[in-house]
Amino acid sequence: MSKIVLNQGIRLSLMIITLGMTSVIHPGADAQDTPPIFGDITINQQFSPDPFTVRGMSGGSVPGRKVxxxxxxxxxxCTGFVDTTPGHTLNLTNRFEYLKLLVESPQDTTMIVKGPGGTWCNDDFEGKNPGIVGEWLPGIYQIWVGSYEKDKYFPYTLQITEVE
Structure with missing residues (x-):
């Protein structure tokens, strides 16, 4: 499990536990050299680095429309197939007038976001990569990244940015 906290662009705390190994990136470390996999993200406005990037594996066996x-x-x-649990949880501590989530993958992926005010889905925002842009309320958002084909899993990066 990963926990990422970005506050006013100066603090980053991350703990990754993988196969019994623990890695910690301390404030000031260059977290963007190797983006973390999955996990919980907490951000305030004017976070840094921007865009902030996390990695994951898309796909699952549950139809996106069901989730x-x-x-x-x-x-x-709401297309594609996802796991029953979200790959990421995004906690926005403030309202964002503009925030963009963009998935980049070498394969066709989809995205579902559930949070304050509703559920949003996307497929093919930029090419075959999904993205969601707009005004975001403070609160906790669950993010699923799916594959267009059932039980197909592909690596992806999820970029989060305030820059239009």
Whole structure:
């Protein structure tokens, strides 16, 4: 499990526990050389680095529309297949007038975000990569990154940015 905290662009604490090994990135360490895998992210406005990047593996066996509770949202279709649990939890401590989440993967991926005010889905925001842009309320958001094909798992990076 990972825990990432970004406050006013100056603090970063991260703990990764993988296969019984523990790694800690201390404040001032260059976390962007090797983005963390999965985990919980907490950010305030004007976080740093921007964009902030985390990694994961897309896919699962549950249809995206089942997790989202619908087939379509204003941000796009709830397609693809995901795991039952989200790959990331994003805690926004403030309201963001603009925030963009963008997945980058060599394969076709999808995204579902559940949080304050509703559920949002996307597929093919930039090419075959999903993304969601807009105004975000403070609170906790669950993020699933899916694969277009059932039981296919692909590496991805999730970028979070305040920059338009």
């Amino acid at each position: 989202a509770g619908r087939a379509e949202t204003p941000t796009g279709p």
